[in-house]
Amino acid sequence: MLNLERLRTLDALARHGSVSAAADGLHVTTSAVSQQMAKLEREVGQRLLAKNGRGVRLTDAGQLLADHAARILSQVELAQSDIEAQRGQVVGEVRLGAFPTAARGLFPAAVAALRGAHPDLRVRTRELEPELGLRAVIRGDLDLAVVLDWSNKRLPVPGGLTHAQLLDDVPDVAMPAGHPLAGRDEVDLEEFADDEWVSWPEGEFCHDWLVFTLRSKGFEPKIAHLAGEHHTQLALIAAGLGVCVTPRLGRGPVPEGVAFVPVRQRMRRHVYAAWRMDADRRPSIRAAVDALRAAAGSQR
Incomplete structure (x- = not known):
């Protein structure tokens, strides 16, 4: 039986491209990543990593398993969303990112409102530029990112994500x-x-x-x-x-x-929230979007 956490480690390696970056994304040490990968290689009986200069690369078997790991983890996310949706309670943890002016202008009111309305929800925030925020959501490092584009220069939303308009900011x-x-x-x-x-x-x-x-x-x-x-x-x-x-x-x-x-x-700067489609039914995501919209409404 393949271990889910080890598949998550392999997925992080495939997405981030190095042991150190995968460790940062998973918030663990590099030795923990190496140990998980060594155990996973023993489980499957094949080498999944090969040396590549000072770093590592996925072998053919590693890439094959990483592709499966991405699909498995997506299904786990869907299962979590369905369970949370059925329970209907806003609990657990939600990780939010935003570009600096949105973090300053929206997060204080939105996070305070979430804490007041949903005391069992842990909210984590960080500042990230728009493109980095979208990448973090795709990788699974964030649950939701507040990003922007301009009326004359759009920022494409990658496939697999959905989004909601928050406000139009006039500079x-x-x-x-x-x-x-x-x-x-x-x-x-x-x-x-x-x-x-x-x-x-x-x-x-x-x-x-x-x-x-x-x-x-x-x-x-x-x-x-x-x-x-x-x-x-x-x-x-x-x-x-x-x-x-x-x-x-x-x-x-x-x-x-x-x-x-x-x-x-x-x-106009179009400010919107983006999250993964497979997390769309999570009550915590919906609560975060509602709180951000309320905070955005006070800016108008």
């Missing part, structure tokens, strides 16, 4: 209070062609969106500063070091010397 252009455009009711992005920009770090979805959007307006942006935290971006703006696009969700306290002006051609 503004943040600029020093002394900027010539600071007193305007609305602005066009083209009017900032000569300004230096503060952006999210390179490689992040929102950085790619910003460059794509500004280029579509007919100019190459002068990106002078990169910062992942909106508070850091606004501190740079307050010091007179550029302009940036700043969402309203999770904005929080604003330093003195910063002005916000809406964009005439309204931009």
Whole structure:
């Protein structure tokens, strides 16, 4: 009889690609992963791993069993969902991820509401950029991720996931209070062609969106500063070091010397929750989505 936890370890190795990454994903030590794999190899009587430089790779037998393990674990998830749905109680653990401004703007109210309404539900949260959040849900490291895309640049939802809209977030252009455009009711992005920009770090979805959007307006942006935290971006703006696009969700306290002006051609960040289809009937998922929607409603 194949051991389910050992199959889970093999599945993590197949998804993460290394022993150390699998250990991180499973929240165990690397030696625990190696021990589980050694036991699984003895159970099946075949080598499942082979050395590959400093790391390991799955053998043909390992890949075959990993494919079965993924299907088995998906069926286990479905069974758990059906049992929870039949019981109708919101219990157990739910793991949530969100990009930083959603974590700041939605999680405090949503998690507090879940704790109050469902004291037997353990809620775990973490910050993750949108693409990483979706990958974590697909891998099974998260139960639900709050992610985003923009009205002019979509983030595809991978197969096997379902999603629910939470809110549309309207960003503004943040600029020093002394900027010539600071007193305007609305602005066009083209009017900032000569300004230096503060952006999210390179490689992040929102950085790619910003460059794509500004280029579509007919100019190459002068990106002078990169910062992942909106508070850091606004501190740079307050010091007179550029302009940036700043969402309203999770904005929080604003330093003195910063002005916000809406964009005439309204931009939108579509914020939504995504989870695995095979977990769709879990009451804990439904409760988390309801709590996030309620928290999002208070942002409007």
